[in-house]
Amino acid sequence: MKFRDGMWLQASSKRVEYAEEIYSLTQQDSNKISLLCPTAQIHSRGDTLNRSTLTVDLEAVTDGILSVEVTHWHGAGDQGPHFDLFPDGRPPVDASIEKSDAGTTLTAGGIAATVTALPHTFDIRFHSTDGRHKLTSLLNRSVGLAYSPATSSPMQTADMRDFKHYILTQTTLGVGEQVYGLGERFGALNKVGQSINLWNVDGGTSSDQAYKNVSFWLSSKGYGVFIDAPERVELEIGSERCCRVQTSVEGQRLKWYIIYGPTPKEVLSRYTMLTGKPNKVPAWSFGLWLSTSFTTEYDEKTVNGFLEGMRERDIPVQVFHYDCFWMRGFHWCDFEFMSSHFADPKGQIARLKESGLITKVSVWVNSYLGQASSVFKEAAEKGYLLKRKNGNIFQWDLWQAGMGIVDFTNPEACTWFVDCLKKLFDTGVDAIKTDFGERIPTQDVRWHDTNVDAAKMHNYYSFIYNKLVFEALQHRYGKDEAVLFARSACAGTQRFPVHWGGDCESTFEAMAESLRGGLSLGLSGFSFWSVDIGGFEGYPNSTIYKRWVQFGLLCSHSRLHGSNSYRVPWLIDDDDKSEQGCSAVLQKFTQLKCRLMPYLYSQAMESIKQGWPVSVRAMGLEFPDDRTAWSCDQQFMLGSSILVVPVFDETGEVDFYLPRGTWTSIWDDSTIKGPQWVKEKHGFDTLPLYVREGTILIMGKPGAIRTVYDWTLPGEHEVRLYEPRADSRFSLYDAEGKLAAVLEAEEDRGVWNVKGMEARVRRLSKDQNY
Structure with a gap:
């Protein structure tokens, strides 16, 4: 969101008030200082009247991490949900506060913030404690509050129902500084020059929308910023002021953490210490996954035929995935194999495993319940579904007819949903594809937990959804045997792998988009990532299919999947049996991945300890001083x-x-x-x-x-x-x-x-x- 019309004017629809000086500094603890910052310079006692102030709290959090919190009205509530920070425990901090004629310096191990002592000045500098590395700053007109539409008198704020209130900060961008991360984004890898809206949307891979919005960005200067806000966050990255990154949220407070490396790998390690390290995933999950695809017609005979065809061609399949239509149309998600196509699902799955055609089975689910299904009626009667403010169940005909949304703020709904999953586990299902989780409404909704903010729940829903299913798998199969194939995410969801890149077209352009998305997600603390090999939408020709096979089998996880066509190789090229045919290429790269497992799995173990991507890993992580390496997105x-x-x-x-x-x-x-x-x-x-x-x-x-x-x-x-x-x-x-x-x-x-x-x-x- 832009608040100004160029450098000199405010946007006509907004009123912005900036912190103009640091009027007072108070040391609250040995690791925290609080700054009182009026929105005008105070030269006389009368200047303190009819004036807004902003409070800026700086805290030494742990080694290499400082927090910055800006607040306008302290009386405003701070409803949840809140990100689950330091899930493995918060390390101690070596903090100090030193005052000199130049200002006050707060240190947290290797990072420091210096607040100027100059009168009538707003100036906060972030730097390495030894002073060798200047990171970023908050300078003139960099911390503010805003109203939309613009107010002309403070009297108007007596009734805030017709006004929106924002907090914004602008950190400086250095010459040549580049910005990466912010989740799985499919546009240019370097985000400088972009306006980015952190709001989970089911938008495919060919737009500025994203399934996985992560409020963390990584600077090429060796620091990162984590925005501690589950709600919508809007960023102008060198796009309102070319020399600044602007962050804004609707509300009365904004908190973020600045994390120092100095290397990008160290930044990611500290960031994932703050929001959580990825869990270990089993070695079997690295093998080839074969899917039925989405809208295709299939039954037990189809599944067996595909797997037998793969074995005939010496293509090892580790996991078979049943996508949506293992259940009846209009009945998603009722967790029941449709008997017309699968008379004995438990027996079929057992036979597939006994035959050695596969090792594991995955099925597609989501947390949306179509009203034709029996589970909708049960969930509705027991109060497990999200409601409207008038008490009715929230329903719409988007995706499933009359669909309701499971309310995971209700503990009983969580228990019920896990019980549904247990029936699948009893059938022989080993992994779950947790699709959707992005289309969570924020208007006219009432959650079971009345203490949550609907706007914050939109993105955060993906965290509690994937956490619930992942932990159900852990409880059934063991801590390190759980595997998801998840689409939506927010900060912290990296703890519940694996994530895949969503709906892409069957083109080279979409393949490149997907790679950029994976690179950005890896720079956001996610270790494991996959993609729909061959593209999801459309019909890949043999050239695109084979090139995507090469790419997909060298990702950490590899799945053949599509929308309305199958992805078995012999159907792509009329069963070309040459060494350049689809079957031969798939065989070669599947077996190559199996041979690479000692290296790949060892790298995975190191990566989850550190919060680094296994594959795809951006070149800049390995070669941080090579400016050309940072630009390589292909x-x-x-x-x-x-x-x-x-x-x-x-x-x-x-x-x-x-x-x-x-x-x-x-x-x-x-x-x-x-x-x-x-x-x-x-x-x-x-x-x-x-x-x-x-x-x-x-x-x-x-x-x-x-x-x-x-x-x-x-x-x-x-x-x-x-x-x-x-x-x-x-x-x-x-x-x-x-x-x-x-x-x-x-x-x-x-x-x-x-x-x-x-x-x-x-x-x-x-x-x-x-």
Whole structure:
């Protein structure tokens, strides 16, 4: 939201009052100071009258984190929900407050804020405690309150029913500073110049709307900002004032945290300490998921035929997913397999697992109940559905006819919903796709918990929805065996993986949009991410399908899914049996992922400890001082050591960037020295896949067809050394997520070996092929 008309004028529809000076500073605790900031300079006693003030509270939260809270009227209520912060416990803080002639400095470990001592001045500077790094500032006209429509007299605020009230802050943007994150956003990766509205919407991947709005952004200068506001947050990132990031919310207070790294990885680690680390997910979930697709016609025979066809083509499927129409139309979600198509779902699932065609089963659900279903009647009678203010159940015909929304602020509704899920678990279901959760109304609604703010519930609903289902899976299968396929999210929802990229078209452009969304989500603290391989909407031709297979199988999680057409490979290209056919490409990259599991799963264990993305990981995280790396949004890192470049062109031509160092192709061991831009052309059996110098890469033995096996055993793995150095090191985890060995490279008379476990080391040479 823009509050000004250029630099000089206020927007005609708004009145804005800015903090003009720091009138007084009060030390409240050893780690907190409070600033009283009038909206005019105070030169005489009379200037204190008929004047609004803003209170700015600065608190040292923990090492590297300060909070900033701006309040206008303190008497305003602060209804929930509130983000669940420090879920693993709040670490202690080494705080200090020092005063000098220049001002007052509050420190929290490595970060500090200095409040000016200059009279009639508003000036707060954020910097590293040692003074070496200037981060950002709150300067003149940077903290304010606003009314819309514009008021002409304070008397008008006696009745606020016709006015909206906002709090806004503007932090400075440095020259060349870039901004990333804010959830799964499909536009330009660098958000400078964009207006962003943090409001969950089911808008597909081709707009500025997003399913996953996360109120956290990461600066290329080594700090991040988490906005502690579940409600709608509007940002102008260099788009109202080119040199500032403006944050505004409707209400009487705005709180955010500034988090210092200094590296972007350290910022993410601290941010996810604040909002929660991703949970560990089981190794089986990294395998290929095959879906029925959305509106397709299918039954038990169809499912069996698809899985048998995949086995005939040596394409290992780990998870089979039943999408919406495992239930009857108009009856979503009644949690019942429709008997006309699935006479014996429990028996069928058991037989599929016993046959070895799959290991696990997933089903689609959501928290919307169509009124034709029996569960709607039950939930309505028991008061489990969201209501209108007049006491009626909130219903509309959006998505399902007469649909109601489960009210998860009602503990009894939560218990009931989990009981519905338990029936699915008893049938043999192992994972849940939690679709939707974005279309949560805010007008004319009454929640069971009358203490919650409807506007805050809109985004936050995705957190409580996914948390409930995830914890139900944990209770049934174990803490580290729970897996979701979730679409909606807000800050903190990274704790309940996995998330996928929503509804994309079957085009190269949509494939690139999806990648940008995954990169942005990874820069928002989410470790695991997937995408609809082949695109959701439309009919992918064989070229797009195969290029999407390459991309999708090198994400942390991989699912074949579509809307009104199947995604099994032989239906895409009339069962082309050549090495360049869809089946051969899917087979190769599925098996490649199985071979990469020792590396991939070990990287996942490190990533969830730190809050980093496994894949897709933005280049800037690994190469933070390389300005070109930050601009690369058509390639990504798989973990810390493997560079992946999807192909977005029918010709197979691709341009990509290699940062400084020697990079080795995983296919033929050819090397290229960076930094430089490279142009290559690839058939469908390869794409640019390069290993970073200094890497110890552990791969499974050739022929691995599952993602769960004991790759720590002799003969079950292969160790590759890529331009090893004395500091080359790799922590290897087993398929249970336990640290098995710490491998280090050592040189003995010009020959490099690996110590740390019994290993067969492959010595790379130019004439060896993958």
